[in-house]
Amino acid sequence: MKALILLFGLVVPSLLKEYERCELAAILKNASMEGYEGYSIRTLVCMASIKSNLDSELVTKLNDTEDSYGCGIFQINSWKWCVKNSTAGQNLCNTDCDEFQDDDITDDIECLKLILQDEAELDNWFGNTTACKSNYGLSKWTEDCKE
Numbered sequence: 257m258k259a260l261i262l263l264f265g266l267v268v269p270s271l272l273k274e275y276e277r278c279e280l281a282a283i284l285k286n287a288s289m290e291g292y293e294g295y296s297i298r299t300l301v302c303m304a305s306i307k308s309n310l311d312s313e314l315v316t317k318l319n320d321t322e323d324s325y326g327c328g329i330f331q332i333n334s335w336k337w338c339v340k341n342s343t344a345g346q347n348l349c350n351t352d353c354d355e356f357q358d359d360d361i362t363d364d365i366e367c368l369k370l371i372l373q374d375e376a377e378l379d380n381w382f383g384n385t386t387a388c389k390s391n392y393g394l395s396k397w398t399e400d401c402k403e
Contacts, residue, residue: 273359275310275329277301278401280361287365293372300368301397302388307331312364313357328356328364336377337367348374 275283284290284297308314308329316326324335324345334340338353349367356364371377387393 273312275304275312275361277305277310277397280304280310280329281398281401283361284365287362289365289368292369295372296394298394298397299388302394304329305397306388312359312361315353315357325353327353329361330356330364330368330371332356332364332367332371337371 281297281301284300289295289300290297304310307326308316308331310329312329314326314328314331316331318324318326318333318335322335323341324333325340326332327334327338327340332338332349332353334353335345337345337347337349338351338356339345339347340353349363349370351363351367356367
């Protein structure tokens with residue numbers, strides 16, 4: 257039994273991750289996200305920081321009236337972009353929302369690319385995080401990162 261508990265303790269933490277700002281910036285840079293649809297990496301790091309505190313496993317109930325959740329580091333909306341709990345949505349990223357709740361954010365970034373192409377959705381995604389909409393003050397999100 258002790259061996260099982262020890263094994264469980266070693267496996268579970270590897271699935272969950274809170275990223276550092278510079279770590280996320282480097283991943284986004286490697287994914288060629290700088291300037292994607294006109295957005296800077298600073299803007300994307302700002303959004304992820306405010307929306308999820310860079311927590312790749314975070315799930316947030318978005319609306320009391322519909323079965324809608326924000327999933328993962330970018331808080332991808334389950335109603336439009338993925339499927340959560342077999343809830344019928346648009347599933348424009350063609351994936352299960354659980355795929356956005358692990359430490360591999362490759363699929364999150366691929367879905368984020370679709371979100372950034374959808375101008376109508378961007379206001380919903382940005383929401384009240386006006387701090388990330390202008391260039392003023394955005395440098396603080398990546399200024400201490402190595403190139």
